[in-house]
Amino acid sequence: MMNTDLCSRIILPYCPSYESARQIFNRSIQKCPSSIIYCRNDDDAAQAVCYGARQKQEIRVRSGGHNYEGYCIGNGKMTVDTSPLKGIHLDSTGTLKIGGGVSNRELYHFLKQYGYPFPSGTCPTVNAVGLTQGGGWGHSSRMYGLACDSLVEAELIDASGRLITASEASHPDLFWALRGGGGGNFGVVTSLSYRLTPVVSHVTYVDIEYSRIDDLTALRFFQTWQAWTTGGEIRFTPNSRIFNSARDGMGIFLRGFFYGTPDEAEAAVQPFLDIQGAQVSFRYVTFWEATEIDASIYPASETFRFAGRFAYADFSDSQIISLLSLIKTRARGASYASVALYAMGGKVRAVNPCETAFYYRNSDFIIGIETVWEDCLFEPENQAWMAARFPYLRSLTTGSYINFPYLCTDHYMDAYYGENKERLIEIKKRYDPCNLFRFPQSIRADHPPGRLPE
Secondary structure, eight states: OOOHHHHTTEEOTTSTTHHHHTOOSBTTOOOOOSEEEEOSSHHHHHHHHHHHHHTTOOEEEESSSOOTTOTTOOTTOEEEEOTTOOOEEEOTTSEEEEETTOBHHHHHHHHHTTTOOOOOOSOTTSBHHHHHHTOOOOTTHHHHOOGGGGEEEEEEEOTTSOEEEESSSSSHHHHHHTTTSOTTSSSEEEEEEEEOOOOOSOEEEEEEEEOSOOHHHHHHHHHHHHHHHHHSOTTBOOEEEEEEETTTEEEEEEEEEESSOHHHHHHHTHHHHTSTTOEEEEEEEOHHHHHHHHHTTOOSOBOEEEEEEEEOSOOOHHHHHHHHHTTSSOOTTEEEEEEEEEEOOGGGTTSOTTTSSOOOTTOSEEEEEEEEESOGGGHHHHHHHHHHHHHHHHHHOSEEOTTSOOTTOTTHHHHHHGGGHHHHHHHHHHHOTTOOBOOTTOOOTTOOSSSOOO
16 A cells, blocks of 8 residues: 555546646647656655556656657556656765756756756756656767766666666666666666766857758758768757748758857857858857756647657768658648757767667767647648658668657667667566566567567
8 A cells, every 4th residue: 555645646537637747748649647646755656666566557657748759658557757856966076966856957957056067958848867868968968978978876666666776886787778778667767866077167059040941051051960960079069950830931940059169169160150041149158048048949848749860971962852851841730840950979979889778879960850730630640741751761860769759660679779679678677577667669578589570
């Protein structure tokens, strides 16, 4: 039995707050879990897991609710929610410990008083613990590595309800898996501890935009992007969109933090400024202020489909033209479609692909396609739009980013984990042999060896 205090934080379908409690960031995902249990400490999480095991319930873990495919909830499934775990502590050695419910914005706000940057993500409401488990790309990745590369310790409730502290010295196999294996696979992570990077007083926020572009500008931008990701300044980790907007037409933006002065930033991005129509802004701000500029771009929720893949900078002009043609026509009801780009390289590549579970470190960038709509009536058309375009994206790319999952990914274990797949399955067998923690693309203890079937 669960204690009375924890029972008071269980949301069931008949509760007045159930409708709002079941919502996640991607509003195209509308699932109805059997229960949602909010955990305020390790004991709550352990009790919730043991209760789920006794009831033979499939458990989903939710921290920030940003899984693009909604794998943190499911129809008739039990959701263990760690969002109340908001503790943040910085010790005298420069080690930062955060609870399982801390968002990017909460983390950045805490570090503001000390002047530390942190290599987490760009969206303010994304949970930092969930992001880290999938590797964790952000605007500091080329400079300081992925979020998981700064991880030194994790606390997790496993399938038996046991609290495990995982690090290089204790449960090193689990610690390896939690750095890129994806959230919700091995248990309920209640805290993560990180080694911080040096204090930084200011960064330059770079914002480059191109409005009402033609096909030639889009092609030249992609060519420039490819060349830049293989030889560009590692102090800058930009992301970009080549987009088709119902409001603004075809356009491009490129944004990110540069760890240096505006003059240095300008020199670093000069190849992009040489493209006709570039409108640029350089703002010399604190790291916290830079994260808030990013935060202002994101909505509270969105209705979308997105698929992200790893790529190398070897696309031919004809392939680029064909790729960009995927977004020339939006789906019926769509307000926005884009080709999304995220720079890799730098310190990301400095780590061996098998040193953590995040395998595709040698790629040059992440590339995705997305469609965004507002009226739920147009969901079938937008789903079909994505399904028709994903095969071409897949044909040009190498693997899929677990933090940008797509349900229609074939051989998903191979796609997400590459040569690290078999080791992850063995670790799953050790810590969750009965697949208590599972979802449509979870790591399964009963996966057969070798390549997965269609």
